[in-house]
Amino acid sequence: MSFAARILGRTPLGWLQLVHHPMRFAMALAGVSFAVILVFMQLGFMNMLFDTTVMFHKQLKADIVLVNPAARNLIDIRTFPRRRLIQALGVEGVADGEAFYIGQVNWVKPGTSDRGIILAFGVRGDFDVFHTPGVTALQPGLSVPGTALFDTGSRGDFRAFSKLIADGARPTTEVAGKTIQFDGIFRLGASFGSEGSIIVSDQTFFAISPKALPTTPNLGIIRVESGHDPEVVAQRIAAVVAGEDVKVMTMQQFITTSRNFLSRESPIAYIFSFGVMMGLVVGIIIVIQILSTDVQDHLPEYATFKAMGFTNRSLLSIVYEQSAILTVFGFVPGLIASLVCYELVRGAVSMPIAMPLDRVFLVFGMTAVMCFIAGTIALRRVSKADPAEVF
Amino acid sequence: MLAQASMPAIEIHGLSHWYGEGALKKQVLFDIDLSVARGEVVFLMGPSGCGKTTILTLLGALRSVQKGEVRVDGVELFGAGEKQVVACRRKIGFIFQNHNLHRSLTALENVRMGLEAQGKRLAVDADARCLAMLAIVGLADHAHKRQDKLSGGQRQRVAIARALIADPKIVLADEPTAALDSTTGYEVIALIRRLARERGMSVLMVTHDNRILSLADRIVEMEDGQLISAQTPASHIGRSPAPADNSLNTGEVTIS
Numbered sequence: 001m002s003f004a005a006r007i008l009g010r011t012p013l014g015w016l017q018l019v020h021h022p023m024r025f026a027m028a029l030a031g032v033s034f035a036v037i038l039v040f041m042q043l044g045f046m047n048m049l050f051d052t053t054v055m056f057h058k059q060l061k062a063d064i065v066l067v068n069p070a071a072r073n074l075i076d077i078r079t080f081p082r083r084r085l086i087q088a089l090g091v092e093g094v095a096d097g098e099a100f101y102i103g104q105v106n107w108v109k110p111g112t113s114d115r116g117i118i119l120a121f122g123v124r125g126d127f128d129v130f131h132t133p134g135v136t137a138l139q140p141g142l143s144v145p146g147t148a149l150f151d152t153g154s155r156g157d158f159r160a161f162s163k164l165i166a167d168g169a170r171p172t173t174e175v176a177g178k179t180i181q182f183d184g185i186f187r188l189g190a191s192f193g194s195e196g197s198i199i200v201s202d203q204t205f206f207a208i209s210p211k212a213l214p215t216t217p218n219l220g221i222i223r224v225e226s227g228h229d230p231e232v233v234a235q236r237i238a239a240v241v242a243g244e245d246v247k248v249m250t251m252q253q254f255i256t257t258s259r260n261f262l263s264r265e266s267p268i269a270y271i272f273s274f275g276v277m278m279g280l281v282v283g284i285i286i287v288i289q290i291l292s293t294d295v296q297d298h299l300p301e302y303a304t305f306k307a308m309g310f311t312n313r314s315l316l317s318i319v320y321e322q323s324a325i326l327t328v329f330g331f332v333p334g335l336i337a338s339l340v341c342y343e344l345v346r347g348a349v350s351m352p353i354a355m356p357l358d359r360v361f362l363v364f365g366m367t368a369v370m371c372f373i374a375g376t377i378a379l380r381r382v383s384k385a386d387p388a389e390v391f
Numbered sequence: 392m393l394a395q396a397s398m399p400a401i402e403i404h405g406l407s408h409w410y411g412e413g414a415l416k417k418q419v420l421f422d423i424d425l426s427v428a429r430g431e432v433v434f435l436m437g438p439s440g441c442g443k444t445t446i447l448t449l450l451g452a453l454r455s456v457q458k459g460e461v462r463v464d465g466v467e468l469f470g471a472g473e474k475q476v477v478a479c480r481r482k483i484g485f486i487f488q489n490h491n492l493h494r495s496l497t498a499l500e501n502v503r504m505g506l507e508a509q510g511k512r513l514a515v516d517a518d519a520r521c522l523a524m525l526a527i528v529g530l531a532d533h534a535h536k537r538q539d540k541l542s543g544g545q546r547q548r549v550a551i552a553r554a555l556i557a558d559p560k561i562v563l564a565d566e567p568t569a570a571l572d573s574t575t576g577y578e579v580i581a582l583i584r585r586l587a588r589e590r591g592m593s594v595l596m597v598t599h600d601n602r603i604l605s606l607a608d609r610i611v612e613m614e615d616g617q618l619i620s621a622q623t624p625a626s627h628i629g630r631s632p633a634p635a636d637n638s639l640n641t642g643e644v645t646i647s
Contacts (some may be wrong), residue, residue: 006513006515009512009513010507010513011507016495020495212576219545298492301491301493301564304485304493305504307451307453307485308508309477309480311477314507387451387480
C-alpha cells in the first residue's frame with residue numbers, strides 16, 4: 001500500500017486520476033499558477049502604491065504634523081499658514097518644530113538632456129528631521145544656497161551620477177532652471193507620483209520653486225518633549241490652532257490617513273481589487289474546466305463505485321482531494337514565479353515591492369477557496385452519476 | 392441467526408416495474424415472484440429487453456422498487472432509505488458486462504476499491520487480502536498492471552476479484568462472459584461457481600451464453616417482463632453434457 005493510502009486509509013484516487021493524464025494535470029497546474037501570479041502581482045502593485053505613499057512619512061523625525069485639511073498626498077499636499085505652526089510651538093509639551101516644504105520641480109536628468117519631474121523637500125539646514133541614513137550628517141552643508149542631496153533610489157540609471165557624488169566630485173544639473181550642485185546622497189526610492197527626490201535647504205527650495213512662500217509651508221513638523229503623549233499634545237495644539245486652514249495629526253494618524261485615502265477614497269484600491277478578483281475568476285474557470293473534464297471522463301467509474309456501495313460523500317471527497325492537490329501544487333510554482341516577477345519589477349521601477357508572509361498565507365487561502373469553489377461546481381456531475389446505468 | 396441462515400438470500404414477490412411517465416409510461420416487469428437460496432447459482436435468461444437487467448438493478452438497490460416486495464439478505468427494499476440502500480449495496484458483489492475497472496488504477500488497487508466501498512478505513516492487511524484474491528482468480532502476477540495491460544479475460548477476473556473481496560452474501564452478474572472467448576468464459580463462471588460454493592454466496596447471473604449453462608443450479612427464463620419457466624440446466628439444454636473441465640473445481644451442482 002502506498003504511503004498516501006496508509007495515511008488516508010483509502011486509495012488516493014483523486015491524485016491517481018490527475019497523474020493518469022499528465023498533460024491535463026500540467027495544464028491545470030499552469031492555470032492555477034497563472035491565477036496565483038495574477039493575484040500576487042495585483043496585491044504587490046497595490047501594496048507598493050500604499051507603501052510608497054507613506055514611504056516619505058516614515059522617514060520624518062516627527063511626533064505631530066500640521067497640514068492643510070484638504071491635503072491628500074505628497075503630490076497634492078497644499079499649504080497652511082506658518083503662524084499656525086508658531087502658535088503650536090507655544091503649546092505645553094511641544095519640544096520644537098519647523099516648517100517643511102514639498103514640491104514637484106522640473107530637472108534635467110544628469111548625463112542626459114532628458115527632462116523629468118522630481119520631488120524636492122526643503123527644510124532648514126540645521127533642523128535634523130530625517131531618519132534616512134546619512135542625511136543628518138550632510139544636512140548642515142545644505143545651508144550653502146544651490147546645493148542638494150540626491151536620492152540614489154530615483155527611477156532611472158543614476159549609478160554614474162551617484163558615484164560622482166559619493167566620490168566628492170559635486171556634480172551639477174539643472175533643477176527648475178537653476179544650476180544645483182549635489183553634495184551628498186541618500187536613498188529613499190521612487191513612487192508612483194515621483195521619479196525620485198532631492199533634499200534642499202528651505203532657501204534653496206524657494207529658489208527652485210518660485211511659487212512657494214516662507215509663510216505657507218506644506219507641512220509643520222512638531223516634536224514633543226520627553227514623557228509627553230503625542231496624542232494628548234496633538235489635542236492641545238488642535239484646541240489652539242484647529243480651524244478651516246490647518247489640521248493637527250500625530251505621525252501615526254498622518255500615515256494612516258494618507259494610506260486610507262488611497263485604499264478607501266481613491267479608485268486605485270478598487271482597481272487593484274478588481275484585478276485580484278479577475279485573477280481568481282480566471283483560476284476558477286480553468287480549474288472548473290479541468291475538474292469537470294476529469295469528472296466527465298470518469299463518470300462510468302463513479303457510477304460503478306456508487307453501485308458498489310460508495311456514498312455520494314465519499315465520491316465528492318475525491319473531487320475535493322483533487323482541488324486540494326491543485327491548490328498546493330499550483331500555488332508553489334505560482335509563488336516562486338511571483339517572487340521572480342517582484343524582483344524584476346523592483347529593478348525596473350525602483351520601488352519597494354515586498355512579499356510579506358501574511359500575503360503568502362492570504363493568497364494561499366484565496367487559491368484554496370478558488371479550487372474549492374471550482375471543485376464544488378465540478379462535482380455536481382458526480383452526484384448525477386446513475387449507478388443503474390452501469391448495467 | 393439460524394432463521395436468517397434458512398431464509399432465502401433473495402426474495403421477490405409481486406414485483407412490477409414501469410419506465411417513463413404519463414402517456415410514455417411502460418410496464419417492463421409483471422408480477423414477478425422469484426427466490427434464490429443461499430449458495431445457489433441461478434441464471435436469468437431471455438431475449439433482450441425482457442426485463443432481466445431491470446431485475447438486477449432493483450435487487451442491487453440501484454433503482455427504487457415501485458411495486459412488490461424485494462428482500463435482499465432479509466432487507467426489504469421497497470421504500471428503503473438511503474442508508475438501507477447503501478447498506479444493501481455493500482452486501483452485494485456486482486460483476487458488470489464491461490467490467491468497469493477504473494483506468495487510473497492497477498488491478499490490485501481496483502480490487503482494493505471493493506474493500507473501500509464498505510466505508511471503512513483500509514486495514515493494514517488490505518493489500519495482502521487483495522493479492523490473495525487476485526491469486527485465487529489467477530492474476531497474482533498481474534497485480535500491479537493497469538487495465539490497458541490486461542486482456543479482456545484478465546480484466547473480467549479482476550472485476551470478479553473486486554466483487555468478491557468483501558465476502559458479499561450475494562453476487563449479481565450481468566453477462567460476465569459477453570466479452571470473453573468460450574474457454575475463458577467457462578473458466579470465469581466456473582470460478583464464480585466454485586467461490587459461491589466455498590463461501591455460501593448466492594449468484595444471480597443474467598446471461599445469453601449457452602456454453603456455460605451447465606454451471607447453473609437453476610435457470611430461470613423470462614419473456615416480456617414475466618417469468619415463464621424455471622428449469623435445471625439439464626432440462627434446459629436438452630440434457631446435453633456440460634463441457635469437460637478438469638482444471639477447475641466447479642463444485643457439485645445441486646438443483647433446488
